[in-house]
Amino acid sequence: MKIPFNKPYLSGKEIENVTSAALWGHISGNGVYTQKCHGFFEEKYGFRKCFLTTSCTDAFEMAVMLMDLQKGDEVIMPSFTFVSTANPFLLTGAKIVFADSMLSHPNIDLDKVEELITEKTRVLVVMHYGGVAVDMDKALELAKKHNLILLEDVAHAIDSFYKEKPLGSFGDFAAFSFHETKNISAGEGGLLAINNKKYIERADIIWEKGTNRAAFSRGEVNKYEWVDIGASFPPSDIIAAVLFAQLESIEDIQRKRVSIWERYYSALKHLEDKGLVKLPRLPEYATNNGHLFYLQTDDQEQRDEMLDFLNNNEVHAVFHFIPLHSSPFYAAKHDGRELANADRFSNTILRLPFFYELPLEVVDIICEQVEKFYFS
Numbered sequence: 001m002k003i004p005f006n007k008p009y010l011s012g013k014e015i016e017n018v019t020s021a022a023l024w025g026h027i028s029g030n031g032v033y034t035q036k037c038h039g040f041f042e043e044k045y046g047f048r049k050c051f052l053t054t055s056c057t058d059a060f061e062m063a064v065m066l067m068d069l070q071k072g073d074e075v076i077m078p079s080f081t082f083v084s085t086a087n088p089f090l091l092t093g094a095k096i097v098f099a100d101s102m103l104s105h106p107n108i109d110l111d112k113v114e115e116l117i118t119e120k121t122r123v124l125v126v127m128h129y130g131g132v133a134v135d136m137d138k139a140l141e142l143a144k145k146h147n148l149i150l151l152e153d154v155a156h157a158i159d160s161f162y163k164e165k166p167l168g169s170f171g172d173f174a175a176f177s178f179h180e181t182k183n184i185s186a187g188e189g190g191l192l193a194i195n196n197k198k199y200i201e202r203a204d205i206i207w208e209k210g211t212n213r214a215a216f217s218r219g220e221v222n223k224y225e226w227v228d229i230g231a232s233f234p235p236s237d238i239i240a241a242v243l244f245a246q247l248e249s250i251e252d253i254q255r256k257r258v259s260i261w262e263r264y265y266s267a268l269k270h271l272e273d274k275g276l277v278k279l280p281r282l283p284e285y286a287t288n289n290g291h292l293f294y295l296q297t298d299d300q301e302q303r304d305e306m307l308d309f310l311n312n313n314e315v316h317a318v319f320h321f322i323p324l325h326s327s328p329f330y331a332a333k334h335d336g337r338e339l340a341n342a343d344r345f346s347n348t349i350l351r352l353p354f355f356y357e358l359p360l361e362v363v364d365i366i367c368e369q370v371e372k373f374y375f376s
């Protein structure tokens, strides 16, 4: 049987929580479990205010609505990321300026960002690839110097840290994903963390379709009305009930995932020592949250051959992002700058199966197949 790339994990408490939510008689948005999830993130990681959303994509949309961007405003973001990072900005008429990755890591190269900043630049987006922190001191310095809104894409980066401070706590905004491929999953789901208090009051309204329903349910106003723009961002409390079961198991989930990551690393290290593959690098300031495991080949041809080899040998391995600047939708809109590192990571990264229930002995079997690719 083929070893899958991903397999959703259930801790066992999900159904019990869903049943409780139903028995409480409130399964629409902003119920008891939604509040519990908000509390979890605010207390454990110190995010100022949290809003569950139906996806990370939606969390981005909500953040962008709060930014009040004008046509022609510019947004700098990495090219090597998922499409959700970019799409919501385009809806406002803003212009996206894609930045390259670092030489040593797929994360955005902040040393090359300053030259992209113009009078019109309003936002800097960083994405912590594989849960590995971007250099946030540098990101904060740039944001401060040029008066930029800082948004962290933390879809990969739950429970990961930069110099001991949680990722998601640096940006004005941070967007999490609970898609089934992420460490903590509710099938689909997301969360917007807001750390800059000037956005919080309005966020309450935009989250609830442009009404003051949240204030109404807290008894602060005596009727609820349409007061601003908005959309339907809160997920059902059934989703929140599933998510909360996962959050309650977060320590176990993270420990297990990191042990899988370390097993891969130590089993493949000898291939790196022989100069055959490159393994992921962790800067000193970053932690490892076991989000994914990838290796890099010398070139695209070898990567594609290895993908075929593994997939023909019962191991479902995959590549990762196609850089957004060269995607069919954006290539003609891009300003033509070459983003060589983003291209190289796209062409040479190969991700190996990674999920909670992957036994360490199976990790060894996968690594033997990788060795066979080179030695048979």
Ligand SMILES: *Cc1c(COP(=O)(O)O)cnc(C)c1O
Pocket: 054, 055, 056, 057, 058, 081, 082, 084, 085, 127, 153, 155, 156, 176, 177, 178, 179, 188, 189, 190
């Ligand atoms: C998964 C992912 C998203 C989108 O998450 P959804 O919850 O599916 O909307 C955004 N950015 C990155 C980097 C991702 O990997």
